[in-house]
Structures are given as C-alpha cells and as structure tokens.
Amino acid sequence: MPGAIYAEGLVKAFGDVRALDGVDLDVPEGTVLGLLGPNGAGKTTAVRVLTTLLQPDSGRVVVAGIDVLKHPDEVRRSIGLSGQFAAVDEYLTGRENLQMVGQLYQMSSRDAKTRAGQLLERFNLADAADRTAKTYSGGMRRRLDLAAALVVSPPVMFMDEPTTGLDPRNRQQLWEVIQELVAGGTTLLLTTQYLEEADHLADDICVIDHGKVIARGTSDELKARTGGERVEVVVHQRDEIERAREVLTALGEGEVSVAAHTRKLTVPVSGGAKLLAEIIRDLDARGVEIDDIGLRRPTLDDVFMSLTGHAAELDTNGETGKEAVV
Numbered sequence: 639m640p641g642a643i644y645a646e647g648l649v650k651a652f653g654d655v656r657a658l659d660g661v662d663l664d665v666p667e668g669t670v671l672g673l674l675g676p677n678g679a680g681k682t683t684a685v686r687v688l689t690t691l692l693q694p695d696s697g698r699v700v701v702a703g704i705d706v707l708k709h710p711d712e713v714r715r716s717i718g719l720s721g722q723f724a725a726v727d728e729y730l731t732g733r734e735n736l737q738m739v740g741q742l743y744q745m746s747s748r749d750a751k752t753r754a755g756q757l758l759e760r761f762n763l764a765d766a767a768d769r770t771a772k773t774y775s776g777g778m779r780r781r782l783d784l785a786a787a788l789v790v791s792p793p794v795m796f797m798d799e800p801t802t803g804l805d806p807r808n809r810q811q812l813w814e815v816i817q818e819l820v821a822g823g824t825t826l827l828l829t830t831q832y833l834e835e836a837d838h839l840a841d842d843i844c845v846i847d848h849g850k851v852i853a854r855g856t857s858d859e860l861k862a863r864t865g866g867e868r869v870e871v872v873v874h875q876r877d878e879i880e881r882a883r884e885v886l887t888a889l890g891e892g893e894v895s896v897a898a899h900t901r902k903l904t905v906p907v908s909g910g911a912k913l914l915a916e917i918i919r920d921l922d923a924r925g926v927e928i929d930d931i932g933l934r935r936p937t938l939d940d941v942f943m944s945l946t947g948h949a950a951e952l953d954t955n956g957e958t959g960k961e962a963v964v
C-alpha cells in the first residue's frame with residue numbers, strides 16, 4: 639500500500655530545466671521524510687506538486703490516499719503547508735492571521751481564537767500578537783507562517799525549509815513542535831539545508847540533485863555508504879606529525895591525510911575503540927604527544943558533500959550545475 643505521501647515518476651520542466659526528472663517518493667504514515675538537496679535541486683518544485691500548487695508534466699501523486707491530480711480540492715483539506723517563503727497577510731496582526739486561517743477551515747470563531755492564542759504562545763509570538771505582521775522580523779514571520787500551517791492539525795504536513803532564518807532557540811522549539819506532531823500520527827515531508835535537522839527529525843532521507851533522487855535511506859544507512867569510521871589525531875607539535883603518520887599508516891585502513899597547519903591527521907579505520915586504544919599506546923611508545931584524539935563517524939554533511947559535491951548551508955545564490963562526485 640502506498641504511504642501517506644506517494645509520488646511516482648514525477649517530471650516537471652521549466653523550459654530547458656528539468657526541475658523534476660523522474661522523482662519517486664513513498665513516505666509511510668506517521669513518519670518524517672527529509673528531502674535534501676543543493677539549491678535548485680527541485681525540492682520546492684516537488685513540494686509544490688505534492689501540495690496541488692503546480693501541475694507536473696507527468697507522474698502520479700497520491701497524498702493521504704487521494705489522487706492529487708484528480709482531486710486537488712480534497713487533498714487541500716487533508717494537508718498543511720508551510721512554504722519556503724512565509725505567506726502571511728502583512729496588514730493583519732499575528733492573531734488575526736491565525737484566526738483567519740481557522741475560519742477558512744470552518745472552525746467556529748471561538749475555537750479559532752483559542753487555537754490562535756495557543757499557537758502564539760507556542761511560537762513565542764504572544765507579546766507581538768496584536769501588532770500587524772508587517773512590523774515582524776524575518777524570524778517572526780516565519781514562525782507565524784509555521785503557526786498558520788498548524789491551526790488545523792492535518793494528517794499530512796509539508797514544510798519547505800521550516801527553520802531557515804530561525805535562531806537556535808526557536809529552531810529547537812520548532813523541532814519539539816514537529817516531534818509532538820509526528821508522535822501524534824502526522825506524516826511530514828520536510829526540506830532543509832541543515833543536515834543536523836534532517837539527522838534529528840527525519841526517519842528517512844532522500845537526497846535530490848538536478849531533479850533526480852541520487853540517494854535514499856536512513857541517516858545511518860547514508861553515513862555507512864559514505865564510508866566507515868575514521869580516527870582523528872591532533873599532535874602537540876609539528877615535528878611529531880611524521881612519527882604519528884607512521885603509526886596511523888600501520889594501524890589504519892588507507893591513506894592518512896594531514897592538515898599541517900592544525901597538526902591534525904585523519905585515517906579511515908575499522909576496529910573501533912579497541913583500535914583507538916592501540917593507536918594511543920603506539921603513539922605514546924613513539925613519544926608523540928597528543929592534544930586531541932577521537933573516533934569520528936561520517937556526518938550527514940560528509941554524505942551530502944560526497945553525493946552532491948556541494949557543502950550544505952553554504953551556497954545561497956541559487957546556483958546549480960556542479961558535478962556530483964559519486
């Protein structure tokens with residue numbers, strides 16, 4: 639049975655650009671899919687197609703069990719969306735914005751009022767609730783937009799870069815809200831440039847680039863694919879680098895990379911903590927003084943980098959076209 643969000647063979651071209659080039663997705667009910675990809679990869683286009691805002695050139699989309707292309711109105715009643723760019727009415731206050739959404743969804747005005755009050759608290763907007771949204775900062779608008787997406791609790795939610803522009807405290811709070819939602823059974827598709835966020839929130843991750851899915855799996859699976867553990871050593875003095883390199887070459891599993899200016903050596907290993915202890919003993923026996931040593935797993939950033947050839951979070955100007963390294 640297809641999941642709560644299901645897409646098969648999605649294609650969408652804008653002129654020569656194939657923003658979606660045969661994307662398949664399947665998000666089981668009550669889980670979170672993290673959609674990752676560099677700028678211009680097709681994330682927002684995918685979200686727009688899935689949320690009825692854009693017609694694909696071809697493909698099949700089923701959300702909450704409803705065919706999106708045949709019954710967009712029905713789908714709209716079952717989903718919530720927080721877009722990449724906050725959509726709030728500038729001339730209404732924060733409270734009015736939320737109450738209006740409630741009323742659009744046919745809540746009684748009393749319920750809409752109560753719900754608006756709860757969400758304003760929840761998103762740290764209570765103090766600014768009765769100011770017009772045009773006086774809000776960027777982060778406040780974003781929070782108001784997210785609150786608006788949560789006025790009704792739809793079974794399926796889409797959030798396009800929900801925490802871009804939020805400070806660390808507000809980001810943390812949004813993560814908590816999201817975790818509560820999902821614990822309550824909501825299915826969520828979220829795009830993000832913060833890989834730590836995907837690591838923290840997503841059950842499954844789908845990496846897209848140039849409109850194609852280039853990798854999918856859990857965060858752990860993707861990390862395992864990128865390569866196993868490595869040992870990082872920082873020696874106390876530069877003239878100890880050579881001796882340390884010899885030890886790591888003997889005990890590691892591949893080439894030792896050296897960053898001379900930071901006196902840091904890195905080598906892929908297999909053997910975990912036991913091997914780490916052995917490396918420490920050998921370094922000590924060779925008289926190498928260590929400032930820092932550790933066993934490091936690849937991060938999701940390493941995964942993203944090796945898959946797309948881009949670092950996440952850096953490129954903000956919408957450029958694409960770099961070659962993938964895989």
Ligand SMILES: Nc1ncnc2c1ncn2[C@@H]1O[C@H](COP(=O)(O)OP(=O)(O)OP(=O)(O)O)[C@@H](O)[C@H]1O
Pocket residue numbers: 652655656657675676677678679680681682683684722956958
């Ligand atoms: N309405 C449009 N008209 C023309 N080209 C478009 C349109 N919408 C998107 N594109 C192009 O489609 C590609 C995918 O864009 P999309 O907005 O889906 O990327 P994204 O992954 O969301 O990127 P970002 O991380 O920058 O938000 C880009 O090359 C973009 O220029």
Ligand SMILES: [Mg+2]
Pocket residue numbers: 681682683722798
């Ligand atoms: Mg986008």
